[in-house]
Amino acid sequence: MNKLFVSFGNIFRKETENTQGNLYQITKKWLREQKIKFKEEPERSVISFVTSQSKSETDWIVFIDVFLDIDEDNQQVTLSSILPYQFTSHQQSEVIKFLMSLNSHILFGNFEIDFTNQLIIFQNSLMVKDDRLTSELLQNLFEDNFEQVKIYLPLIESILNEPQKDNIEDLLECQTTTDEIIQEYYPICVDLIDPINLPSLNLKHIQLAQQCPRLFYLVSHQGGETNFKHEQESSKQLFNELLDQLISKVLTDNRFSQLLNLSTDQLNTENVAQEIKELSYISVIFNYIQTHIKTNPQQAIIFQAIWQILTDLFKRWTDILIDNRHFYSSDTVFAKTFVAQNISVEHQFKLANQQQTIKGSLRDFVYNWKQKELLMIRYQANSLIDSLSQEIDLVLSSYLLQKQLNIPISSVTYLRLPDAKEITYSWCQIESIFWQFITQKIPQLHQWLEWKDPNPNSPPSTSYQQLCTICPQQKTCQSLFNPHSVIISPPPPPVVTDTIGQELVSILKAFSVQVEYIGSVLAPSFIRVKIKPAPGVKVVTIVNRSDDLQVHLGLESPPMLQPQAGFISVDIPRKDRQTARFEQYISKSTSEQMTIAIGIDLNGKLIEADLADPNTCHFLVAGGTGSGKSEFLRSLLLSLLVRHSPDTLQIALVDPKRVTFSECEKLPWLYAPIVKDTEDAINLMNQLVEIMEERYQILDKAKCPDLKTYNQLTDSPLSRIVCIFDEYADFMTEKESRTQLENSIKRLGAKARAAGIHLIISTQRPDATVVTPLIRSNLPGRIALRTNSEADSQIILGDKLAAKLLGKGDLLYKMAGKLERLQSLFVEKFFI
Known part of the structure; x- marks a missing residue:
């Protein structure tokens, strides 16, 4: 498709500059000259290009009109990829009218203006805010696709105004003239007639499906553990258990209600918050903390953090309690x-001829009767795990609660602890997300649950591989879904990162350096503790304490300290350092993009570099003995070989020590x-320079800016060449050879990217x-494993x-001027 993109782009610019022809004539002429075959995704298609170039609705409409004559074997184009979002409301309105004029069965390419696309058009009409247009679109939707519209009716109704809702009722009456039609087409608006009852779903299990579909499957069918075994889980459990006891006490102990006996104009927020705090501490918190500290003194640090969270929470509760005292007496206001x-909550939802029941248990909701606002309190022990299900947790829980209590809700605020970050959704947003989830995701969940071994299309694995190492049912999952895969090593022993973080704060405090502990992340090789300097404390003051931290924390070497956005x-x-095994992150596949594996980041995500990018087209790699440099180069090479055939990729290897690539002799x-040896290395680099120059002549003749464009236009594509040059310093001892190699690298570094030639130069002694x-x-990409000195690192x-x-694969990747710490992949056995 890029061939067409470039070809049309050139013609479009040339014709519009040199002729008076309009877009319709230019497009029509070009389409007739070309045999257009869509071979790539629509987002990169010519149609998307022209959509973005269209300056008026007229240009856009005539272009789409021309496209109606394209061959029937064209790739399907999605409507969302061609809608001209740059247009004004009036222009959008004209576009929508044109789309409405197309019969629902007309194709351009394989693109049918079907129900899904009519719904997209309908949603766009709402943004135009043209009631007449919206009514016409509703008429089209109901006449052509009533069977599908009925599924989406609750969502459609939720975003319409009253006149538009009345219009729906009129349309429904037109469609339901007989009892038979009512039974067939009117299930949402009347009681269901003999509906199909889908298996009920558990609210916690639905949240689990957002984190890992396979764990969702196992828990739903076999039960068992559901909580990922991460080191902060104990903090979450302690907080939730204490909060349960505290709220239970608040609801049953009349000493709390007496604190609100005064009239609302006499109640002072600060005074009441302090009284609630003191009474809570005396009646619940003190005894709870003492009981746990006796058995585990290390939890004292955790409780310090929890106490601060509760102190802030008391203030928030008090504001809401005083608002609610306008409506309820002091005896009932807490309840x-x-x-x-x-x-426990349970609600049944009607979907066409089906019924879906969702059950669950809800906790930690606070309601403001004055503002009609719902506050949802959640302690996030692990930012990744909890964030994956955060929105669904909020939407489903608040929706089920509203149905259970039948209370008016204007908005729902998600209070995320311990960082006290707030995320607020309007009730319209809640309903919209809810119905999208019910209509689109619920069928997918049932599809996963219906799977049986050994059938294909099993539930997919989690998108975040680091969750597999802390999965409570790891072995069961591996044996059922991947019986032949490598079993990931058992989860590491719990590391109390909060304890380490608080200890770090205490050490710095002893040196009169005031900082705040704001969290931690567990990476494969290290624990990243995040601290924030107090106002007036310089970053350099903290960084200069690295040696002191080494001594007091009992480390073999000073910890690495870096200023980040908002923290150090x-x-x-x-x-208990973990290994990032190659086969866990990369599998055999085919890819047009020429990327190399760099390493695993803090979130367990594989970071790769695109060799076609000018900033990462050539690399300089350094690392001393024991740094894992050779293993890094092997994993980098293998990441290329498993995804590209010898027809599209050639590898040139320089290995003076004869050990790094010993398994690659017959590739x-x-x-x-x-x-x-040196002479062969010089000859190889000279050959690469010659190939580069020859390719530039070919590109110039074909009027192509780079190899990628050329390969898309020709039937005889040229392969990319990646040269991996290990132990570069061994060839730099003699002045003559050094000069020749430097000149070749200079020429290749400056020009070879466009010719599809890439250099990866590594050395122990930089x-x-x-x-x-x-x-x-001339080598823009930089990767440093552990160097022998700070000067080498510099x-x-x-x-x-x-x-x-x-060492052992711990590396720094310099990308866009920023350093990112990664763990390189380990190749246990070099396989193809």
Whole structure:
């Protein structure tokens, strides 16, 4: 498709500059000259290009009109990819009218103006805010697709105004002239007649499905553990248990209601909050904390953080309680405020000829009767795990609660603890998201549940591979869904990161350095503790304490400290360091994009670099003995081989020590035998320069800016060439060879990207005599594993931090001027 994109783009610009022809004539002429075959996704298609270039609704309409004559074997184009979002409301209105004029069975390509696309048009009409247009669209929807419209009717009704809702009722009456039609087409608006009851779903299980579909399947069918075994889970359990006891006490102890005996104009928020705090501490919190500290003294630090959270929570509760005192007496106001604390809910939803029941248990909801606002309190022990189900938790829980209590709700606020971040949704948003989930996701959940081994299309694995290492049913999952895959090592022993974070704060405080602990992240090789300096404390003051932290934390080397956006990260090595195995993150596949694997980030995501990008087209890699540099190069090479055939990729390897690529001697991808001495290395680089120049002549003749464009236009594509040059310093001892190699690297670094040739140069000793300014300036990508000195790190990265890395694949990747710490993949067995 890019061939067409470039071709049409050139013609479009040329014709519009040199002729007076309008877009219709230019497009029509070009389409007739070309045999258009859509071969790629519609987002990159010519139609999307012209959509974005259209300056008026007339241009857009005539272009779409021309496209109606395209061959029937064209790739399907989605309506959402061609709607001209840059248009004004009036222009949008004209576009929608044109789309309405198309018969629902007309095709352009394989694109049918079917119900799904009519619904998209309908939703766009609402943004135009043209009631007449909306009414016409509703008429089209109901006449052509009533069977499908009925499923979406609750969603449609939720976003319409009253006149539009009346219009729906009129349309329904037109459609339901006999009892038979009523039974067939009117199930949403009347009681269902013999509906199909879908298996009920558990609210917690639905949330689990957002985190991992396979764990959702296992728990739904076999039961068992549902909580991921991460180190902050104990903090969450302690907080929730204490909050349960506290709210139970508040609802049953009349000493709390007496605090609100005064009239509302006499109640002072600060005084009442302090009284609630003191009474809560005396009646519940003190005894609870003492009981736990006796058995586990280390939990004292956790309770310090929980006490601060509760102190802030008391103030928020008090504001709501005083608002609610306008409506209820002091005896009933607490019960009317804390509306859901471990209550069971169940609701049945009607979907066409089906009924879906969702059950669950709700906790920690507070309601403001004055503002009609619902507050949902959630302690997020793990930001990744909880964020995956956060929105569904909010939407489903608040919707079920509203149906259970039948209370008016204007908005719902999700209070995320311990960072006290608020996320607010209007009730319209809640309903819209809810019905989208019910109509689109619920069928998918049932499809997953219906799967049986050994049938294909099993529930997909989680998108976040790091969850597999802390999965409570890891072995069961592996044996059922991946019986032949590598079993991930058992989850590491719990690491009390909060304890380490608080200890770090205490150490710095002893040196009169005031900081705030704001959280931590568990990476494969280290624990990243996040601290925020108090006002007036300089970052350099904290960074300069790295040696002191090493001594007091009992570390083998100083921790790595870096200023980040809003905090300072302190990376403390893990005693139970984990291995990021290659096969867990990359599998055999085919890909047009030429990317190389760099490593795993803090969130367990694989970070890759695109060799076609000017900022990552060539790389300089450095790492001393024991850094894992050779293993990194092997994983990088394998990430290319498993995704590209020898027809599209050639590899040139330079291995003077004869150990890094010893398994690659007979690879069909090899451009030439593996180079092992200086003379052959010089000849190889000269050959690459010659190939580059030859390719530039080919590109110039074809009027193509780069190899990617050329390959899309020709029937004889050229393969990319990736040269991996290990131990570059070994070839730099003699001045003559150094000069020749530097000149070749300079020429290739400056021009080879467009010709599809890429260099990855690595060395153990990145000193100034080896990695000269000439080399550095022509190799934009930088990767540093542990270096032998801060000076070496400074040369490769412009920063001293690489000297503090842990080795064995722990690396820093410099991307867009920013350093990111990653763990490289480990290739246990070099396989193809």
